Amino acid sequence: MSNSAYHIPRPIGRLLSMLPAYPGSVLFAQGLNATLSKLLPDDLRVSLRNKKIRINATDAHIAFDFIWDGNRFAACNRQAHPDLTISASAYDFLRLAKRQEDPDTLFFSRRLLMEGDTELALAVKNSLDAVDMPIFPFEKLVPPKLLQSVRHKMEQAGRRTRSADY
Template sequence: MSEGFTIPKFELPNFIGAIGRKLPQWPHALALVGGLNAALKLKLLSADDLEAITDKVFQVQVRDTGGTARFTYRNGLFRPLFRSEGEADLSFSANLSAYLQLLNRQEDPDTLFFKRELEITGDTELGLLVKNMLDAIELPKLPVGLPKLRH
């Protein structure tokens, strides 16, 4: 459980998802792979785990925003996939609040899965590997508040 700010469970209004599904989806993939590649640069991900996910196709869907990102890991980098050809090897689907709670370490994937707030489909063994890989990441501690500016 995370200390500090608690992210409440919420669901964005349906019209946001309806609009989001009509917008280009590639910006979501670019943002996600940017974050994952930053984690690579910081050496937060295990080389053995990365080898095991090479050339696998992942999909992350944020249901209430209508956003979907598809990506893969190849040649030492996470790379966006701009076409939705075929099924992903592993797919995650949840509302924005569930993903934010995961990032904040307020909830774990198992809890959200069993509450039916996080849907995981595809290769079960790959899903367990990714879950364990993400659980092993030690996130840097960020300051709670902003420093006061002096005049």
């Protein structure tokens, strides 16, 4: 998976690998519920039921384990052998979520790896390709005050940089 345009720096990846896995899986499952659960076709809901899935961000050294319980996505403890593991760099996952990259392109360039139940992997990939999903609204996940604060700090930094240029 070294073909990605961007990788999280190794020291940051090592730091992220020290975080406990379960809280991240809870947040990830909640994000899936907020954005994707209502869009899943019925046949995929049946195929996913009680299947343990892992999303593995290889460069960040983090993984999210979850299941579809029939009604929603729910975090689960790390499994020795999940039914399906989907691996890519964090950047490639971001590009997939924003619909800036095609899963087939990533798969055939070996930047997206699916391991485990191949029938389930194909059903997930085909269903997600077919879902008319809007571009993932990342800014809606960030609390408004935090987003406003970050924008303000960026504007201040930009003003300082511009004034230093003169």
